[in-house]
Amino acid sequence: DKAGHRHFMAKEIAEQPQVLGEALRFYLGEAGDRITLPGDGIDFTKLERLTLVACGTAYYACLTAKYWFEQIARMPVEVDVASEFRYREPPVTPGTMALFVSQSGETADTLAALRYCRDKAETVVSVVNVAESSIARESDLALPILAGTEIGVASTKAFSCQLTVLLLLAIEAGRQRGTLDADRLADLLSALRGLPSVIGRAIDDGATAEALSLQLAEAQDVLFLGRGLMYPLALEGALKMKEISYIHAEAYASGELKHGPIALIDKHVPVVVMAPRDALFDKTVSNMQEVMARGGQVLLISDHAGITAAQDGIWRSIEMPQVDPVLSPILYAIPAQLIAYHTAVAKGTDVDQPRNLAKSVTVE
Ligand code: M6R
Numbered sequence: 001d002k003a004g005h006r007h008f009m010a011k012e013i014a015e016q017p018q019v020l021g022e023a024l025r026f027y028l029g030e031a032g033d034r035i036t037l038p039g040d041g042i043d044f045t046k047l048e049r050l051t052l053v054a055c056g057t058a059y060y061a062c063l064t065a066k067y068w069f070e071q072i073a074r075m076p077v078e079v080d081v082a083s084e085f086r087y088r089e090p091p092v093t094p095g096t097m098a099l100f101v102s103q104s105g106e107t108a109d110t111l112a113a114l115r116y117c118r119d120k121a122e123t124v125v126s127v128v129n130v131a132e133s134s135i136a137r138e139s140d141l142a143l144p145i146l147a148g149t150e151i152g153v154a155s156t157k158a159f160s161c162q163l164t165v166l167l168l169l170a171i172e173a174g175r176q177r178g179t180l181d182a183d184r185l186a187d188l189l190s191a192l193r194g195l196p197s198v199i200g201r202a203i204d205d206g207a208t209a210e211a212l213s214l215q216l217a218e219a220q221d222v223l224f225l226g227r228g229l230m231y232p233l234a235l236e237g238a239l240k241m242k243e244i245s246y247i248h249a250e251a252y253a254s255g256e257l258k259h260g261p262i263a264l265i266d267k268h269v270p271v272v273v274m275a276p277r278d279a280l281f282d283k284t285v286s287n288m289q290e291v292m293a294r295g296g297q298v299l300l301i302s303d304h305a306g307i308t309a310a311q312d313g314i315w316r317s318i319e320m321p322q323v324d325p326v327l328s329p330i331l332y333a334i335p336a337q338l339i340a341y342h343t344a345v346a347k348g349t350d351v352d353q354p355r356n357l358a359k360s361v362t363v364e
Pocket of ligand 1: 055056057058101102103104105106107110153154155156239240243359360361
């Protein structure tokens with residue numbers, strides 16, 4: 001049942017405020033002032049490092065979580081795609097928490113990577129949507145993301161719920177390890193409580209993404225740029241674009257541009273720049289200016305302050321609500337999803353069942 005939407009993907013994008021609210025209530029309780037993990041929880045003071053493993057969109061959620069765990073909990077983090085991790089036979093030291101992220105909980109490579117870690121890691125934790133899945137059952141602790149059934153092959157609400165649960169884990173790790181003071185903890189939890197309504201506003205303002213879709217649908221190639229927390233999100237935006245619109249899309253860390261990819265830029269290449277006005281904003285703007293100097297058509301996704309500061313010469317902008325910069329990947333996932341969705345609709349592709357793809361990759 002698409003609940004009046006044209007595609008399951010549109011329905012699942014629209015459901016995000018509600019499912020994120022449910023996930024937050026599960027982990028924060030009604031009062032919303034402390035994080036409670038199910039079961040015996042996790043003792044982060046005993047852990048020395050984290051190894052995060054997943055595929056596709058779930059891998060990009062893990063890449064984002066690396067920034068969070070490093071910054072908030074000051075923990076060393078390694079991230080890998082499951083298909084590489086499992087055959088590399090990496091050393092997994094006893095103080096390691098091995099964390100597997102999977103919507104379906106049945107992805108073959110992720111499950112094999114989990115089994116590889118079982119007798120090596122201190123603890124094996126999973127972040128899953130399907131509670132009765134193999135990955136959930138074979139973990140010491142399975143953390144539900146509570147996104148509800150996701151039918152569209154392109155992951156949307158599962159991604160934002162994965163991010164939310166991973167951020168809660170990083171905050172809890174920071175609290176236990178004493179790297180997060182009480183005021184900052186309270187600020188972050190308060191920002192998280194407000195997130196569903198901010199996400200709702202971003203979805204309601206989706207008309208700009210729709211208005212751009214006819215022009216984006218003409219593109220042969222699209223580049224996505226981001227720095228810091230926006231880099232994994234740029235990767236996710238490019239993946240969404242490829243898988244449902246079949247437009248070639250690549251993402252780069254903004255600072256890598258001049259090490260090669262800038263050679264791709266000409267007036268036919270739309271460049272999506274994701275850059276809230278955070279500590280890295282000015283650096284990204286200077287990369288954006290290098291793109292514009294070569295004729296690239298910049299679509300800037302930023303907040304009011306960012307767009308006001310950097311609108312000269314850009315092709316289009318999408319204005320996002322203001323949030324604590326730590327939460328920005330969850331919010332900026334919305335325009336990434338909407339751009340891909342509307343471009344795919346403009347191209348007339350099979351949005352919910354894109355060619356060559358399966359919802360759950362249960363074979364290698
Ligand atoms: O079920 P999983 O989260 O383990 O699936 C991982 C990937 O196959 C999945 O995220 C895939 O990349 C999506 N189609 C992305 O939209």
